Amino acid sequence: MDLSRVHKELRECNKDVEVSGIHIALKSDSLTHLVGTIPGPLGTPYEGGTFKIDIILTDGYPFEPPKMKFVTKVWHPNISSQSGAICLDILKDQWSPALTLKTALLSIQALLSAPEPGDPQDAVVAQQYLKEYPTFVSTARYWTEAFAKESSLGVAEKVQRLVEMGFPEDLVRSALEAAGGDENLALEKLCTA
Amino acid sequence: MSKQRTLCKFFVHGACLKGDHCEFSHDWKDPQNNVCTFYQKGICAYGSRCRYEHVKASRTPSSSSSSSANPPEFLLSEPILSAPSSGAPSVLEGHVPSTTADLSFSSRSSANEPAWGKIVGLDVESQDISIGQKRSLNPADQPICSFAAAGHCPRGEMCPHIHGDLCPTCGKHCLHPFRPQEREDHYQSCVRRQNHLEALKCSQEIECSVCLERVLSKPTAAERKFGILSECDHPFCIGCIRNWRSSSPASGMDMNSALRSCPICRKLSYFVIPSVIWYSSKEEKQEIVESYKTKLRSIDCKHFDFGNGSCPFGTSCFYKHAYRDGRLEEVTLRHLGAEDGQTVIAKNIRLSDFLSNLQIR
Numbered sequence: 001m002d003l004s005r006v007h008k009e010l011r012e013c014n015k016d017v018e019v020s021g022i023h024i025a026l027k028s029d030s031l032t033h034l035v036g037t038i039p040g041p042l043g044t045p046y047e048g049g050t051f052k053i054d055i056i057l058t059d060g061y062p063f064e065p066p067k068m069k070f071v072t073k074v075w076h077p078n079i080s081s082q083s084g085a086i087c088l089d090i091l092k093d094q095w096s097p098a099l100t101l102k103t104a105l106l107s108i109q110a111l112l113s114a115p116e117p118g119d120p121q122d123a124v125v126a127q128q129y130l131k132e133y134p135t136f137v138s139t140a141r142y143w144t145e146a147f148a149k150e151s152s153l154g155v156a157e158k159v160q161r162l163v164e165m166g167f168p169e170d171l172v173r174s175a176l177e178a179a180g181g182d183e184n185l186a187l188e189k190l191c192t193a
Numbered sequence: 194m195s196k197q198r199t200l201c202k203f204f205v206h207g208a209c210l211k212g213d214h215c216e217f218s219h220d221w222k223d224p225q226n227n228v229c230t231f232y233q234k235g236i237c238a239y240g241s242r243c244r245y246e247h248v249k250a251s252r253t254p255s256s257s258s259s260s261s262a263n264p265p266e267f268l269l270s271e272p273i274l275s276a277p278s279s280g281a282p283s284v285l286e287g288h289v290p291s292t293t294a295d296l297s298f299s300s301r302s303s304a305n306e307p308a309w310g311k312i313v314g315l316d317v318e319s320q321d322i323s324i325g326q327k328r329s330l331n332p333a334d335q336p337i338c339s340f341a342a343a344g345h346c347p348r349g350e351m352c353p354h355i356h357g358d359l360c361p362t363c364g365k366h367c368l369h370p371f372r373p374q375e376r377e378d379h380y381q382s383c384v385r386r387q388n389h390l391e392a393l394k395c396s397q398e399i400e401c402s403v404c405l406e407r408v409l410s411k412p413t414a415a416e417r418k419f420g421i422l423s424e425c426d427h428p429f430c431i432g433c434i435r436n437w438r439s440s441s442p443a444s445g446m447d448m449n450s451a452l453r454s455c456p457i458c459r460k461l462s463y464f465v466i467p468s469v470i471w472y473s474s475k476e477e478k479q480e481i482v483e484s485y486k487t488k489l490r491s492i493d494c495k496h497f498d499f500g501n502g503s504c505p506f507g508t509s510c511f512y513k514h515a516y517r518d519g520r521l522e523e524v525t526l527r528h529l530g531a532e533d534g535q536t537v538i539a540k541n542i543r544l545s546d547f548l549s550n551l552q553i554r
Binding site: 004005062099 | 456459
């Protein structure tokens with residue numbers, strides 16, 4: 001893998017984070033596992049949310065596409081509501097080495113504002129999008145509120161609840177962060193840890 | 194006039210660092226100047242063990258160094274050589290010899306003149322021979338001062354050698370005043386080199402879109418090359434673009450549409466041209482492509498193997514398809530009319546195609 005290119009990409013991407021809102025951070029010490037953050041596009045049910053995307057770079061990068069999936073739960077026809085898997089051509093057969101992590105994240109952001117129900121990843125969501133659009137919008141907005149927003153009050157409440165269950169506070173905070181604010185997922189992590 | 198030059202001493206020993214720019218000849222046919230310079234000055238420390246000849250020579254550049262003079266001093270030896278056949282028209286008659294030194298000099302060395310003539314005379318053109326011994330010392334035979342040619346001659350005006358004219362391109366005194374062909378050659382190669390440097394400077398900043406590094410700042414020389422795509426103008430380093438085009442389509446990518454296309458504009462290109470410089474115009478690109486193809490055309494195709502093998506690229510192959518006797522392959526395409534009215538080109542069928550599948554029981 002081209003480590004110097006990854007270094008360069010991270011530097012470039014995090015330089016204009018104020019403009020793009022896109023941020024990439026290291027998940028571990030190695031450069032192979034990263035976390036990208038994208039803001040929900042304005043004028044969509046995802047507006048106001050912050051979405052985390054798990055990025056795994058293979059040895060073939062940049063000649064192979066990075067493996068990306070949503071960590072934050074999203075209600076979207078092309079994103080699995082269960083696993084977070086993303087159905088996007090540039091992450092599969094249309095990948096090009098001239099694309100970067102940042103441009104890939106930008107494409108995902110564009111996918112959020114322009115769903116492709118004809119080529120769905122999550123059939124249930126796609127059906128809803130096509131048949132009951134208003135329900136889709138309200139569900140997507142609700143999911144954004146519930147999982148993609150880290151209002152300080154919400155986090156404090158979640159931490160409070162989990163601490164009351166008998167887990168140490170620092171562990172709770174890191175588990176919540178890893179789960180993208182999903183209280184149940186964090187609880188699951190805490191129990192298995 | 195014969196443009197005879199003296200064989201380079203360093204070249205003879207296989208160690209001339211100046212290469213093509215040496216003012217001495219690198220052609221084995223040219224005569225060697227094997228005369229000991231120290232002997233000319235009176236004493237050679239090696240005595241009889243000296244590897245150079247201990248003869249009194251009149252024509253060596255070093256002999257003129259014994260008489261201190263200014264650059265056009267090569268004219269000095271002119272009356273020496275024309276002396277034996279006095280009265281005959283000399284080629285250099287127009288030149289005025291400096292009168293101070295030449296009298297004593299000529300009287301001393303005229304006796305030895307045939308020794309030189311014997312060495313030099315071997316390769317002289319017939320018209321020179323017809324002039325006979327009078328074949329005067331041509332200023333074109335004199336090498337120019339190598340110090341001046343390299344940039345600066347410490348002896349300056351006092352230098353006994355010819356100082357070359359200033360080359361306007363490289364700014365060195367390396368144009369031989371009496372060798373028009375060599376001047377022209379140097380001038381052209383100098384301009385070519387200058388253009389190359391210019392282009393190299395412009396290419397310095399260009400980044401490869403795959404590794405995001407400046408192509409010409411890569412660590413090893415082999416990596417410092419561009420890979421030019423035939424159909425579009427996006428710059429990549431040769432390593433990156435070749436890597437991409439040859440990466441295994443295991444990830445479900447389509448070989449032709451994804452891998453053969455430009456990573457940026459996705460335009461399909463069928464071949465990549467390696468180049469040290471990046472081009473700034475269509476014509477320059479065309480030139481790079483053409484010179485690359487010409488180079489490949491001079492190399493024998495290893496698939497064709499002088500007619501023993503078969504090349505999968507057929508007539509589109511960039512390499513040379515020639516038989517052992519130098520005959521080029523002649524291709525006659527068989528056109529077949531298909532049912533739907535289209536014309537297809539029939540592939541060559543070889544007996545070996547059938548034999549390799551044959552199983553002998």
